[in-house]
Amino acid sequence: MDKLPPLTLPKVEFNREFDFSDADFERIRKLIYKEAGISLNASKKDMVYGRLVRRIRDLKLASFSQYVDLLGSVQGKREFEQFVNALTTNLTFFFREEHHFPLLAEHLKKRAAAGATELHIWCSASSTGEEPYSLAMTALETFHGVGPKVSIVATDLDTLVLETGRKGIYPADKVARLPAGHAAKYFDKLPDGMYQAKAQLRNMITFSRLNLIEPQWSVHKQFDAIFCRNVMIYFDRDTQYAILKRFAPLLRPDGLLFVGHSENFYFAADYFRLRGKTVYEHAPRDGAAHKPSELAKGRG
Structure with a gap:
């Protein structure tokens, strides 16, 4: 992954509770790029302040500079x-x-129909769990309890959202967006008015932390489908390409990669080709499938 390009910030002054200099923002920008691959541009400075100011209050620090110093300490x-x-x-x-x-x-x-008795799906940016639960409901609606066993690996960088996903508990307004009949069929209403995904759904999904830019991944099987939607937009192109290269051997030769509505990976045509609207399949590589030994390896 290449280094971040230099950043020129506009000279705009705000009255803020804590000092937040351009130098502080640059240090934070480099840290989040190194640890999560997220590339922040100049327009994100106010967002960063808003997201982190609570941490500075909770830790009783005097400035963002002190906070960044803390992050770099034991x-x-x-x-x-x-x-x-x-x-x-x-x-x-x-x-x-x-x-x-x-x-x-x-x-x-x-x-x-081709004889698969187990099907595996990886949701690689699962957030609070709505996406992997949607995948599980789709599988159950597809086979109606008769057919291959479907298992879903749901990963995310954020440990807090993973815990929400594991519990599978959501407010009524979120569940109200489900297709007709799905709320009653797949969720239990709790005494406090929240809704919890039924055990049948929760048992199909394994939630675990995974950072897509780490050199080793905790997934080691081939998947029938990989969902990586609306996360690559936060990475620069070199990082996107490196991740797509690592996805390729983890996807079955006939598997599908589902991406976000604004994501286009034409530059990775040596690994994936567009099959339909934001859906990719393996690009032919000298007529040979990817070797299983390549699974979950680093960038190389």
């Missing part, structure tokens, strides 16, 4: 997770980009 190791969690974006909802789910259902049917 004592700041525990805080680093809070720092990364605060700067990651977790916008999601059930059946977001709904055109993907009928395509997934058809793909799963084809795999089952």
Whole structure:
């Protein structure tokens, strides 16, 4: 992953509770790029202030400079997770980009017709869990309890959202967005008015932390489908390419990669080619499938 390009910030002054200099922002920008691959441009300075100011209050620090100093110290190791969690974006909802789910259902049917007895899906940016639960509901609606076993690996960088996903508990307004009949079929209403995904759904999904830019991943199987939607937009192109290169051997030769509505990976045509609207398949590589030994390796 290349170094961040130099940044020129506009000279705009705000009355802020804590000092937040351009130098502080640059240090934070380099840290989040190094740890999470997120590339922040000049327009994100106010967002960074808003996301981190609560941490500075809670820690009773006097400035952002002190906060960044803490992050670089031995004592700041525990805080680093809070720092990364605060700067990651977790916008999601059930059946977001709904055109993907009928395509997934058809793909799963084809795999089952070809004799597959187990199907594996990786949701690589699972956020608070709405996406992997949508995948699980799609699988159950596809096979109606008869067919291959479907398992879903749900990973994210943010440990707080992963815990929400594991519990599978959501407010009524989120569940109200489900297709007709799905709320009653797949969720239990709790005494406090919240809704929890039924055990049948929760048992299909394994939630775990994974950082897409780390040199080693904790996933070591081939998947029938990989969902990586609306996360690559936060990476520069070199980082995107490196991740796509690592996705390729983790996807079955006939598998599908589902990406976000504004993501286009034409520059990775040596690994993936566009099959349909924001859906990719393996690009032919000398007629040979990727070797299993390449699974989950670093960039190389």
